[in-house]
Amino acid sequence: MVRCSHVAPSMKTYREELFFETTTRRASINITPQVETAVRKSGVREGLVLVNAMHLTASVYINDDERGLIKDYDTFLEKLAPHSGTYTHNDTGEDHADAHFKRQIMGREVLVAITNGCLDFGPWEQSVYGEFDGRRRKRVLIKVIGE
Amino acid sequence: MVRCSHVAPSMKTYREELFFETTTRRASINITPQVETAVRKSGVREGLVLVNAMHLTASVYINDDERGLIKDYDTFLEKLAPHSGTYTHNDTGEDHADAHFKRQIMGREVLVAITNGCLDFGPWEQSVYGEFDGRRRKRVLIKVIGE
Amino acid sequence: MVRCSHVAPSMKTYREELFFETTTRRASINITPQVETAVRKSGVREGLVLVNAMHLTASVYINDDERGLIKDYDTFLEKLAPHSGTYTHNDTGEDHADAHFKRQIMGREVLVAITNGCLDFGPWEQSVYGEFDGRRRKRVLIKVIGE
Numbered sequence: 001m002v003r004c005s006h007v008a009p010s011m012k013t014y015r016e017e018l019f020f021e022t023t024t025r026r027a028s029i030n031i032t033p034q035v036e037t038a039v040r041k042s043g044v045r046e047g048l049v050l051v052n053a054m055h056l057t058a059s060v061y062i063n064d065d066e067r068g069l070i071k072d073y074d075t076f077l078e079k080l081a082p083h084s085g086t087y088t089h090n091d092t093g094e095d096h097a098d099a100h101f102k103r104q105i106m107g108r109e110v111l112v113a114i115t116n117g118c119l120d121f122g123p124w125e126q127s128v129y130g131e132f133d134g135r136r137r138k139r140v141l142i143k144v145i146g147e
Numbered sequence: 148m149v150r151c152s153h154v155a156p157s158m159k160t161y162r163e164e165l166f167f168e169t170t171t172r173r174a175s176i177n178i179t180p181q182v183e184t185a186v187r188k189s190g191v192r193e194g195l196v197l198v199n200a201m202h203l204t205a206s207v208y209i210n211d212d213e214r215g216l217i218k219d220y221d222t223f224l225e226k227l228a229p230h231s232g233t234y235t236h237n238d239t240g241e242d243h244a245d246a247h248f249k250r251q252i253m254g255r256e257v258l259v260a261i262t263n264g265c266l267d268f269g270p271w272e273q274s275v276y277g278e279f280d281g282r283r284r285k286r287v288l289i290k291v292i293g294e
Numbered sequence: 295m296v297r298c299s300h301v302a303p304s305m306k307t308y309r310e311e312l313f314f315e316t317t318t319r320r321a322s323i324n325i326t327p328q329v330e331t332a333v334r335k336s337g338v339r340e341g342l343v344l345v346n347a348m349h350l351t352a353s354v355y356i357n358d359d360e361r362g363l364i365k366d367y368d369t370f371l372e373k374l375a376p377h378s379g380t381y382t383h384n385d386t387g388e389d390h391a392d393a394h395f396k397r398q399i400m401g402r403e404v405l406v407a408i409t410n411g412c413l414d415f416g417p418w419e420q421s422v423y424g425e426f427d428g429r430r431r432k433r434v435l436i437k438v439i440g441e
Contacts, residue, residue, distance in 0.1 A: 011158050011294050011305050013193040015262055046307040048344060048439055050195060050258055054269025056211050062402050064350050068382035069394055076375065076395060081223065088215035100216055101223060104253065106398065108209050111258055111344055111405055113437035115309055120435060122348025141267060143260035145195055145293065146439065147305050158305050158441050160340040162409055197342060197405055201416025203358050228370070235362035247363055248370060251400065255356050258405055288414060290407035292342055292440065 014042030014144040017054075022134035025083075026074060026102075029129040030065045031140065035112070036119055038142045045117045047146015052109035054141050057099035057133035059106035065126040077102040077132075099132035106130050114146055161189030161291040164201075169281030172230075173221060173249075176276040177212040178287065182259070183266055185289045192264045194293015199256035201288050204246035204280035206253035212273040224249040224279075246279035253277050261293055308336030308438040311348075316428030319377075320368060320396075323423040324359040325434065329406070330413055332436045339411045341440015346403035348435050351393035351427035353400035359420040371396040371426075393426035400424050408440055 016038045018031060031051070039049055051060045063069065080101070087097030110127055113120035129140060163185045165178060178198070186196055198207045210216065227248065234244030257274055260267035276287060310332045312325060325345070333343055345354045357363065374395065381391030404421055407414035423434060 013293070015260070015267070046439075048195070048342070048437070050260055052258075052260075054272065056209075056269075056271050061398070062350075063394060063398065064383075066383060066386065068385055069391065072381045072383050072391055072395075073398075080227075080374075087219045089211075089213060089219050091215055092213065097216065097219055100210060101219075104208065104210065104220075107254070107401070109258060111346075111403060113309065113344055113346075113435060115437070120309070120437065122350075122433060122435075124350050125348065139269060141260060141269075143195070143262070143267065145193075146307070160440070162407070162414070195342070197407055199405075199407075201419065203356075203416075203418050227374075234366045236358075236360060236366050238362055239360065244363065244366055247357060248366075251355070251357065251367075254401070256405060286416060288407055288416075290342070290409070290414065292340075 011147055012042060012044050014038065016142045018140040018142065019137060020129060020131060021137045022131045025134050027131040027134055028070045030126050031129045032126050035127050035142060039114055039119060039144060042144035044114055044144050044146035047114045047144060049112050049114055050109060050143045051127055052141050054139040057096050057103055058138055059103045059108060059130035060110050060127060060140060061106045061130060062110050062125050062127050064124055065128060077105060080105065096133040102132040158294055159189060159191050161185065163289045165287040165289065166284060167276060167278060168284045169278045172281050174278040174281055175217045177273050178276045179273045182274050182289060186261055186266060186291060189291035191261055191291050191293035194261045194291060196259050196261055197256060197290045198274055199288050201286040204243050204250055205285055206250045206255060206277035207257050207274060207287060208253045208277060209257050209272050209274050211271055212275060224252060227252065243280040249279040305441055306336060306338050308332065308338065310436045312434040313431060314423060314425060315431045316425045319428050321425040321428055322364045324420050325423045326420045329421050329436060333408055333413060333438060336438035338408055338438050338440035341408045341438060343406050343408055344403060344437045345421055346435050348433040351390050351397055352432055353397045353402060353424035354404050354421060354434060355400045355424060356404050356419050356421050358418055359422060371399060374399065390427040396426040
């Protein structure tokens with residue numbers, strides 16, 4: 001029986017969804033506190049946490065949560081893929097083709113290391129939800145894996 | 148011996164390669180069914196699946212598999228990094244520098260949560276192979292980890 | 295006691311930081327050897343390795359380590375987000391707003407499969423550290439998970 005007491009802790013996984021319904025078409029929301037809470041609830045001390053948009057017109061990315069930078073990103077993305085641009089995708093009756101491009105540039109997902117039960121972030125890293133076609137209910141998935 | 152029966156299921160990993168040889172230079176292929184099949188074969192119920200291009204001129208990304216959007220992406224990428232542009236990389240004798248840029252913008256890899264044995268996707272999420280320098284045999288790696 | 299001998303190997307995790315202080319504002323450094331070493335030290339035979347910049351003005355990405363391509367990327371990024379451009383973020387007293395954009399386009403992180411104790415790379419894949427605001431000490435995180 002002694003050897004049984006050396007059995008390693010089992011792998012743990014944990015899943016949670018976040019919900020957003022922004023009042024504007026485009027918005028940025030710092031979701032670091034929600035990700036930290038999910039990691040704490042998971043009980044995982046060493047592992048990985050995946051955070052991804054579940055919609056094709058929104059992003060989860062890691063960068064600074066600074067008002068000026070957020071404004072600069074919006075200007076940059078609107079220049080690269082303007083909402084009023086001409087897109088074949090909008091022939092389907094949608095008006096959000098630009099949001100697919102904005103999300104593609106900013107990325108769908110981030111993966112963050114968990115070390116000693118905490119997000120293993122550099123000094124300025126924040127996880128941000130980027131909405132590019134808001135004013136309706138949308139979801140973000142948090143999946144934790146580790147031990 | 149009783150405590151032994153509580154031993155957690157061991158971590159599982161699974162690996163598979165997909166092969167592509169497109170007839171055109173650029174192409175988009177929905178690979179969601181192949182990823183779903185790999186997850187099923189892995190036997191993993193809770194975990195993560197990484198899907199990545201193994202070549203530097205191709206992408207795996209998640210977005211809508213809609214004909215108009217695919218066309219819009221191609222127009223957008225060709226505008227940002229035209230095939231006929233001037234690139235130092237092409238001085239090596241290659242003609243596919245543009246494909247390195249297109250792949251960089253669209254991304255190399257996606258990571259998808261596995262929950263209850265299925266891809267944990269939002270309602271419209273599809274995993275797509277983006278080829279930017281086709282007409283030769285190329286590979287995508289699927290790696291599953293979990294329990 | 296016999297059943298105990300069938301107990302699966304426990305999940306392993308491993309963490310390491312790399313440090314960089316480039317002499318130029320922008321630089322590209324092939325970090326594949328360091329990632330390979332970390333995977334070997336981890337003892338993980340099957341799993342995943344996350345490699346991410348811990349700063350918001352640097353990238354880790356996978357592409358070719360070819361001098362011409364690196365130069366082309368720099369030209370491309372400087373055209374999309376010039377250092378001398380006008381950015382609200384720089385009103386905070388910083389001069390590196392462009393570096394936030396360059397990093398966002400090139401990406402924060404890569405995730406690489408580990409198979410049979412090695413990086414499961416295609417023939418030309420190299421992991422590269424992209425510095426966009428150098429001349430100060432910066433960090434990259436390597437986190438290995440598997441068994």
